[in-house]
Amino acid sequence: MSRRQHRSAGLVIPALVANSPLRHADPRAKLFLSFLASLAVMLPLERLGIFMALYALLLLWARLLPSVLRQIWRLRVLLVVIFVVDWLFISADLAVIIVMRIVLLVSVFAFFVSTTAPIELRLALERLRVPYRYAFSLSLAFQSVGLLQQEWRAIYEAQVARGIRFVGDRRRALPQLRDFVALTVPAIVLTTRRAWGMTEAAYARGFDAPHRSAYHTLAMRRTDWALVLAALLVTGGLLLI
Amino acid sequence: MLLHADNVAYRYPQNQRGLPPVSLDIAPGDAWLVTGPSGCGKSTLARCLTGLIPHLYRGELTGAVWLDGLNTATAHLWELTERAGLVFQNPAAQMLASTVEDEIVFGLENLGLSRSDIAVRLELALAQFDLAGLRERSPLTLSGGEQQKVALAATMARQPALLVLDEPLSMLDSNASRDLVASLAACAGEGAALVICEHRCEQLQSLPGLRTFLLDGTADASIPDFAASRGAAQGDAAPFAPAPPFTLNVEHLGVTLDGREVLRDVSFTVPGGQILAIVGRNGVGKTTLLRALVGLQRHTGTVDVAGERPDLALTFQNPDVQLFNATVRDEILYKLPAPNMTYYAWLLRVLRLNIYETTPPLLLSEGEKKRVALATALMRAPRHGLLLDEPSLGQDAAHKARLMTLARALADTGRLVIMTTHDHTLAAQADRILLMDNGTFIADAPPAPLSPPSTVYRLPSTRSS
Numbered sequence: 001m002s003r004r005q006h007r008s009a010g011l012v013i014p015a016l017v018a019n020s021p022l023r024h025a026d027p028r029a030k031l032f033l034s035f036l037a038s039l040a041v042m043l044p045l046e047r048l049g050i051f052m053a054l055y056a057l058l059l060l061w062a063r064l065l066p067s068v069l070r071q072i073w074r075l076r077v078l079l080v081v082i083f084v085v086d087w088l089f090i091s092a093d094l095a096v097i098i099v100m101r102i103v104l105l106v107s108v109f110a111f112f113v114s115t116t117a118p119i120e121l122r123l124a125l126e127r128l129r130v131p132y133r134y135a136f137s138l139s140l141a142f143q144s145v146g147l148l149q150q151e152w153r154a155i156y157e158a159q160v161a162r163g164i165r166f167v168g169d170r171r172r173a174l175p176q177l178r179d180f181v182a183l184t185v186p187a188i189v190l191t192t193r194r195a196w197g198m199t200e201a202a203y204a205r206g207f208d209a210p211h212r213s214a215y216h217t218l219a220m221r222r223t224d225w226a227l228v229l230a231a232l233l234v235t236g237g238l239l240l241i
Numbered sequence: 242m243l244l245h246a247d248n249v250a251y252r253y254p255q256n257q258r259g260l261p262p263v264s265l266d267i268a269p270g271d272a273w274l275v276t277g278p279s280g281c282g283k284s285t286l287a288r289c290l291t292g293l294i295p296h297l298y299r300g301e302l303t304g305a306v307w308l309d310g311l312n313t314a315t316a317h318l319w320e321l322t323e324r325a326g327l328v329f330q331n332p333a334a335q336m337l338a339s340t341v342e343d344e345i346v347f348g349l350e351n352l353g354l355s356r357s358d359i360a361v362r363l364e365l366a367l368a369q370f371d372l373a374g375l376r377e378r379s380p381l382t383l384s385g386g387e388q389q390k391v392a393l394a395a396t397m398a399r400q401p402a403l404l405v406l407d408e409p410l411s412m413l414d415s416n417a418s419r420d421l422v423a424s425l426a427a428c429a430g431e432g433a434a435l436v437i438c439e440h441r442c443e444q445l446q447s448l449p450g451l452r453t454f455l456l457d458g459t460a461d462a463s464i465p466d467f468a469a470s471r472g473a474a475q476g477d478a479a480p481f482a483p484a485p486p487f488t489l490n491v492e493h494l495g496v497t498l499d500g501r502e503v504l505r506d507v508s509f510t511v512p513g514g515q516i517l518a519i520v521g522r523n524g525v526g527k528t529t530l531l532r533a534l535v536g537l538q539r540h541t542g543t544v545d546v547a548g549e550r551p552d553l554a555l556t557f558q559n560p561d562v563q564l565f566n567a568t569v570r571d572e573i574l575y576k577l578p579a580p581n582m583t584y585y586a587w588l589l590r591v592l593r594l595n596i597y598e599t600t601p602p603l604l605l606s607e608g609e610k611k612r613v614a615l616a617t618a619l620m621r622a623p624r625h626g627l628l629l630d631e632p633s634l635g636q637d638a639a640h641k642a643r644l645m646t647l648a649r650a651l652a653d654t655g656r657l658v659i660m661t662t663h664d665h666t667l668a669a670q671a672d673r674i675l676l677m678d679n680g681t682f683i684a685d686a687p688p689a690p691l692s693p694p695s696t697v698y699r700l701p702s703t704r705s706s
Binding site: 140146160194197199204207208 | 291296318323327331334337339349352354554555559562
């Protein structure tokens with residue numbers, strides 16, 4: 001089977017875009033921007049269009065447009081299905097606005113994960129008064145999404161290497177189901193084991209210690225405040241017009 | 242006394258396995274090698290000594306462990322982990338951060354150190370384990386050996402009074418192993434106590450004052466002799482059908498991953514009937530080469546047998562990615578329409594899996610799972626042979642001997658066996674050794690007689706600049 005056939009559909013955690021001017025922006029500013037952009041899905045069609053055009057300009061300036069477009073492209077089948085179903089059963093207007101909302105949310109996700117390392121998310125959450133235990137767990141989960149993709153591929157390859165072929169007769173449901181089990185059982189086992197391994201590793205290095213210190217620190221700079229202000233003005237303006 | 246274990250024993254709730262009663266006293270500066278057959282409870286002992294058992298496990302613990310005056314059952318876990326550091330067997334499973342630097346920093350922040358102290362210890366750890374060039378890399382993109390070094394650096398940077406290492410050498414090349422042993426000797430010299438659970442005992446002999454604890458309660462037992470254990474698995478004829486003569490041709494093989502040239506212009510031929518060991522330091526592309534040979538890795542150049550893609554089976558470093566059936570029998574016979582049951586029985590016997598035939602594979606020990614994965618690959622009788630990625634991980638000397646018996650039986654039928662390994666006792670039994678460095682082969686030679694690692698690996702310099 002070719003590598004192309006086992007590529008997963010759906011969102012992936014992309015690599016950090018190192019040359020983006022927003023890569024080293026304060027993660028709190030980026031979280032705030034993402035939050036406001038997510039609120040913009042409530043805008044009516046025309047204003048949503050304006051917001052998305054401005055958002056696209058921001059992504060273009062931040063050199064994030066290719067990364068974001070790749071994420072949207074991965075969802076093309078889902079978007080087409082949603083558009084067609086809404087168009088046929090409800091209305092063209094609704095079909096357009098639903099698809100635009102999904103595209104905006106995907107863009108927000110891609111923007112954030114393309115510019116923010118898991119540890120930066122943890123630091124941002126800690127500064128926002130989220131308890132360390134939860135901030136750490138969230139950042140670990142965020143980081144592990146990419147890991148799950150790698151493991152799924154490793155399992156697939158391991159099964160192919162032992163002679164299992166995943167392209168079979170579609171009329172034979174039981175063998176197909178067993179092949180699916182060949183992928184899902186190791187995936188569940190590996191995920192559970194990895195989660196447990198991480199728990200042990202964290203505790204073995206003092207995760208529960210009451211006297212932590214911080215090596216990395218965050219500081220809002222002028223450009224971060226400017227980003228927050230611009231996001232507030234644009235979103236607030238469009239909501240209040 | 243830094244640690245006093247008084248008749249401590251443990252049983253896991255999900256099966257009857259665990260740790261038999263153990264008593265042990267460890268003073269500052271002591272170095273203990275804990276050895277014993279696969280599945281004897283070495284990893285469980287490591288968890289008992291560091292307090293993870295009983296804090297994170299709900300099995301049945303008897304006896305007591307006192308660490309620096311603290312009872313491990315009643316003290317806070319963080320108090321125990323400040324005094325005892327544990328490096329686990331599987332380095333990939335213990336990576337918590339998105340960069341090597343943050344992986345080391347995590348444990349230092351939990352000690353409450355000042356920023357400047359963390360910076361000093363971070364730089365020392367990076368230098369000690371030759372990780373400075375990898376500090377911004379994600380640990381998940383590193384090779385198994387490099388991940389092992391990161392795990393060691395992250396724990397040793399915390400400078401615990403007791404350092405417990407579970408198979409620390411299993412994924413390290415001979416240079417990294419030697420460097421680690423030197424680091425451990427330095428730690429012991431500064432007063433830290435060491436407990437090392439390891440099969441590759443021979444490399445640890447240079448540790449001053451090393452004492453051996455054989456995990457059946459006998460202290461200072463002799464180290465298992467690999468050569469002596471070879472005979473245990475021999476004298477059992479293999480029911481393989483002979484393969485017609487063939488040659489595997491690899492020409493100008495190249496692989497680039499994430500813009501990094503992992504393999505470049507690799508060319509070699511292997512005739513059927515040969516056991517080939519591929520050795521080299523961590524991260525040089527050994528696993529990538531195997532993946533390319535079996536067709537799982539996109540590459541340039543060609544891999545063929547008489548113009549066709551070879552039919553090779555590959556067993557992976559981590560057996561968990563392959564096992565999913567309800568019993569060992571189902572696992573090995575999965576999707577085989579008319580399995581040769583004589584061959585099946587022979588595989589079970591040679592790999593010592595008879596008693597586990599009805600056991601779920603995922604409940605077995607790491608070494609046992611590895612043998613089940615090997616049996617699944619062999620049972621489908623690949624026409625041209627078998628590729629083994631680090632087959633000796635988690636295997637004791639007796640099982641390594643059985644593995645080589647099996648490899649030799651396969652080779653004697655005209656098939657080839659290609660294995661990547663850091664285990665020089667295993668490599669020394671191959672017919673030919675290829676030494677890799679910087680993504681290509683730099684030496685091709687028959688192995689030296691069973692000898693210290695320096696003569697096996699160090700044909701030319703293996704150190705990258």
